[in-house]
Amino acid sequence: MKNNLLVSAAPHLHNKESVSKIMWLVVLSLLPVGAAGVFIFGVSAFRVIILATASSIVTEGICQIISRRKVTVLDGSAALTGILLAFNLPAQAPWWLPAAGAIFSIAIGKQIFGGLGQNIFNPALAGRAFLMASWPKYMTAFTAPLNYDAVTSATPLALLKEGHALQNISYLDLFLGRRGGCIGEVCVAALLAGAAFLLLKGYISWHIPLTYISTVGVFSYCFGGRGLFSGDWLFAILSGGLILGAFFMATDYVTSPLTSRGQVVFGIGCGLLTAVIRLWGGYPEGASYAILMMNAATPIIDRYTKNRVYGYTLKAYE
Amino acid sequence: MNKLFHEFFKGIIKENPTFVLVLGLCPTLAVSVSVVNGIGMGIAATFVLLGSNVIVSLIKNTVPARIRIPCFIVVIATFVTIAEMTLKAYSPALNRALGIYVPLIVVNCIVLGRAEAFAQKAKALNSFFDGLGMGVGFTLALILISAIREFLGAGKLLNHAIFKGFEPAFVFSMPSGALLVIGLLLGFFNLFKRIKQ
Amino acid sequence: MNAGQFLTIFISAVFIYNVILSRFLGLCSFVAISKETKPALAMSLAVMFVTTMSSIITWFIYRFLLAPFNLSYLRTISFILVIAAFVQFVEMVIRKVSPAMYRFFGIYLPLITVNCAVLGVAVLNIDMFFVDNRAVPGSFWYSAFQGVCVGLGYTLAMLLMSGIRERLELCHVPKAVKDFPLAFIIASMMSLAFMGFNGFRL
Numbered sequence: 001m002k003n004n005l006l007v008s009a010a011p012h013l014h015n016k017e018s019v020s021k022i023m024w025l026v027v028l029s030l031l032p033v034g035a036a037g038v039f040i041f042g043v044s045a046f047r048v049i050i051l052a053t054a055s056s057i058v059t060e061g062i063c064q065i066i067s068r069r070k071v072t073v074l075d076g077s078a079a080l081t082g083i084l085l086a087f088n089l090p091a092q093a094p095w096w097l098p099a100a101g102a103i104f105s106i107a108i109g110k111q112i113f114g115g116l117g118q119n120i121f122n123p124a125l126a127g128r129a130f131l132m133a134s135w136p137k138y139m140t141a142f143t144a145p146l147n148y149d150a151v152t153s154a155t156p157l158a159l160l161k162e163g164h165a166l167q168n169i170s171y172l173d174l175f176l177g178r179r180g181g182c183i184g185e186v187c188v189a190a191l192l193a194g195a196a197f198l199l200l201k202g203y204i205s206w207h208i209p210l211t212y213i214s215t216v217g218v219f220s221y222c223f224g225g226r227g228l229f230s231g232d233w234l235f236a237i238l239s240g241g242l243i244l245g246a247f248f249m250a251t252d253y254v255t256s257p258l259t260s261r262g263q264v265v266f267g268i269g270c271g272l273l274t275a276v277i278r279l280w281g282g283y284p285e286g287a288s289y290a291i292l293m294m295n296a297a298t299p300i301i302d303r304y305t306k307n308r309v310y311g312y313t314l315k316a317y318e
Numbered sequence: 319m320n321k322l323f324h325e326f327f328k329g330i331i332k333e334n335p336t337f338v339l340v341l342g343l344c345p346t347l348a349v350s351v352s353v354v355n356g357i358g359m360g361i362a363a364t365f366v367l368l369g370s371n372v373i374v375s376l377i378k379n380t381v382p383a384r385i386r387i388p389c390f391i392v393v394i395a396t397f398v399t400i401a402e403m404t405l406k407a408y409s410p411a412l413n414r415a416l417g418i419y420v421p422l423i424v425v426n427c428i429v430l431g432r433a434e435a436f437a438q439k440a441k442a443l444n445s446f447f448d449g450l451g452m453g454v455g456f457t458l459a460l461i462l463i464s465a466i467r468e469f470l471g472a473g474k475l476l477n478h479a480i481f482k483g484f485e486p487a488f489v490f491s492m493p494s495g496a497l498l499v500i501g502l503l504l505g506f507f508n509l510f511k512r513i514k515q
Numbered sequence: 516m517n518a519g520q521f522l523t524i525f526i527s528a529v530f531i532y533n534v535i536l537s538r539f540l541g542l543c544s545f546v547a548i549s550k551e552t553k554p555a556l557a558m559s560l561a562v563m564f565v566t567t568m569s570s571i572i573t574w575f576i577y578r579f580l581l582a583p584f585n586l587s588y589l590r591t592i593s594f595i596l597v598i599a600a601f602v603q604f605v606e607m608v609i610r611k612v613s614p615a616m617y618r619f620f621g622i623y624l625p626l627i628t629v630n631c632a633v634l635g636v637a638v639l640n641i642d643m644f645f646v647d648n649r650a651v652p653g654s655f656w657y658s659a660f661q662g663v664c665v666g667l668g669y670t671l672a673m674l675l676m677s678g679i680r681e682r683l684e685l686c687h688v689p690k691a692v693k694d695f696p697l698a699f700i701i702a703s704m705m706s707l708a709f710m711g712f713n714g715f716r717l
Contacts, residue, residue: 067689100487108498112505112700118686120679121704129707133494134487273711282714289711296705299678303552340546340695344631347539387628388599395592403588418638421591425631427543493537494706501692501699509691 019116022203023076029194030083030248036177036187040145041091045183048098049086055102056082063111077116081105084124087184087244088288089131090142097138101127121295122255125288132288142180153180156239157284174238185241195247204251207263208270212246213237215271224279242274245287255295262298262305269294269301322447329451335428336459337507342428345419346460347496353476356464357457358412359419362401364453366423367432369397371449374437390433391424398423428452466499467491520653521660526715528664534632535672536706541632545673546698555677556670558626563666565605565627566636569598570662573637574655582648594637599628636665675705 038046060078064071085101105127113119132139144153154162156169156179173179177187184191198204217233224231237243250256250270257266270290277286294301335341345363349355373393381389402420405413413420423429432452437445469475471490489495534540541562548558573594581587606624610617627633640661644654651657679701688697 096485108700109704112689112692112697113683114687114689118683118688120682120701121708126704126707129704129710130489133489133492133707133710135485136488277711280715281712282716283711286711289708292704292708293711296675296679296708299682300552300674302682303678341543343542344539347542388596391595391599392592395595399588399591402591418635418642421638422540422631422635424591424595425634489707492706492710493539494703494710496539497536497699497703497706501696501703504699505692505696508693508696512691 019077020075023080025201025203026198026248027076027080027083029197030080030087030184032190032193033087033184033187033244034083036190037087037091037183040177040186041143041183044143045091047095048089048091048093048183049083051095052086052089052098052102053079053082055099056085056106059103059106060111063107064115067111069115072116075116078106081110081123081127084184084248085127088124088128088182088241090139090181091183092141092143093138097131097135100134101131104130117254119254120298121292122249122252125249125292125295128288129292142182144180145178145186155179155181155284156235157278161284171234171238174235179239182241182244185244188238188243191243191247195243198247204247205260205263207260208250208256208267209246211264211267212250212270212274213242215268216242216275219272219275220278223275236275236278240278240285241287245274245291246270249288250291250294255298257298257301257305259302259305259307262301265301265305266294266298269297322444325444325447326451326454329448329453329455330458331455333452334455334459335452336456336463337504339428339431340504341431342426342456343500345422345426346456346463347493347500348419349416350460350464350467350496351471351491352415352468352474353461353464355412355415356460358405358409359416360453360457360460362405362416362420363423363426363428363456364450365401366394366397366426367429367449367453367456368446369400369449370394370429370433371437371445372442374433375440375442375445378438386438387430387434390430390438394429394433395424428456463496463499463503466503467495471495520657524657524661525664525667526712528661529668529671530709530712531715533668533672533706533709534635534665535669536702536709538635539631540635541630541669544626544630545669545676545702546695549673549676549698550680552674552677552681555673559666559670559673561624561627562630562632562669563663565598565602565630565633566666566669567659567662568605569594569601569633569637570640570658571655572597572601574640574658577641577645578650578655582645582650585648587648590638590641595634598633598637602628632665632669636662672702672705676701 034049037049056078057073061071061073064073082102082105085105086098089098089101105123108130109121109123109126110116110119140158142153142155156174169179175188177189179186195204195209199206217237220231220236221233222229222231224233224236250267257263270287273290273293274286277283277289283289329335333339336343336346342363345359349359370390370393374390377389377393398421401423402413405416405420432449436448440448465475467490469480470487471492473479473481473484473486487495490499528534532538535542535545544558544562549555576593576597577587577590581589581593602624609624640658643661644651644657676698680698683697692700
């Protein structure tokens, strides 16, 4: 009733979309990825996903009760953060790892900034970076694909970093996810299916994923090989967490730029940082760090790419 | 006598240099990886604070106001050099652990801040107790932060393991963990202040 | 002296051992002045200028005065005095030459004297590029370049932080963590993100 008495600013559009609905649809689009992860790595992957999601929702509720805000644990955002965090963990993670990561993601990554829509950094990636810095031993113990006896194997990128040749892994293996890695990053086919759904429904735009992925491809092609212009660009695109990051993490509404121009800058920045860390950094994969760094730069990007207000010159608007 | 006690105790809680005045954070964060380092830095800084506070309040009438800051800095730097040489001679391991943060006590805002805000207007005895109180407050804050960081980051306190089966989170031994701990502690202190009011 | 060494200095000073996020130097000015972008940038430029110049000056002092006469224990005193005098001098020059620039930088310049980053980079140069009181080959250029890079690292952290804090002005941050505590927590996350450059090598 109260809302009906307020005059809101134009445009007065009515639409069935709500934040909560979009969040749950993104969760839906991630279902095939989760299913693929469980198929590839076994039940332990399912356990990690459930633990991370449940801990996220519980943490969100506790934080909201403590800070006397409205409790909105079922709006899907906490669940989404938990699922994305779980997708960034290895399947054999001990039970407290997803829980600790989810608590950090929600409490420090999101609620301390004021909750939904106010955070600066992608909560799931902040949680992953925290876990990576805290317990690197558990974060890099990956299980071999389709082998449920907890045999550990390195990711293709880690093998490459250590200077091993990649012989028995084909592009098809990479595309379908027959490789070691985090739960949600291995099956590119499922990721692309979910991403296509989001793109078609218009929940994410093509700017960030396209510029991000193509920058990584071009950079790897130019500098990734033995000489110039001889890098394996397809391998660079299909391996690591690039596809997961580009479609589901970098496109987070809250932590990426608002305008399409800004998003292009953001995507290219993410791509350059990812490729540079992969080629010369100490870690085999740089997607999560690249996105976090660009998250930090998002307010500055927004500032310099904001659209001109009709009737103003850019200078006068400053 | 009462006044001296007041000068001493205010530095510990009411005007704690780290948590209330938010001064001198560079060394606080950098060396608080372990409690031993924290105590070492605390003692060194307390020594410098005591010395500079007393000397500054003794020379306050001879120093012209316009060049007082450079004069204070020379006084402080002298005591820092003494502390540096003593550390190097008697405890080389601690000196290595504290690294460049020992010479950097010179630019620790607490020391110059107390000289400027208190010692140059007060009697030597009062300045002595003010310096002591601030130094003890700083040391206690360092011990608190370094205890949290050493426990969470290495699972130890004063180099003794506490629990079996506790997986320490390395991040708390890293710079990022230091910033997180100080941020959360400041938040908690704010919260207490607001609840008290 | 080779190009790789310079690149290593650049990456390590700007990202891995960022003055603020990893070495905690200049933290006071970082949290105090990073509320808005314009003053933050002004401060950063001033710091960059002073770190560069003081790296150069203190290198000469150490190389030609302190090291040959075995006076290295006077390092702290002499460096801080020279830096203070230099900052004072710059302030006077700017005031005479360009009143507009003085208004822009004016209030930040005196603060720089007690900015740990400036003395920090001077001491660090001596620790890194002098072995047993002898300058390593190319040590002068390394020192000067490290001065520039530390300034750049400071600028980067300031720029990102001020942008973030301007945006947070519009957010409903819990009152207990408003301002200082949240600034530290954001810095902590930036530090986590910059860990991506750990172990960088060419």
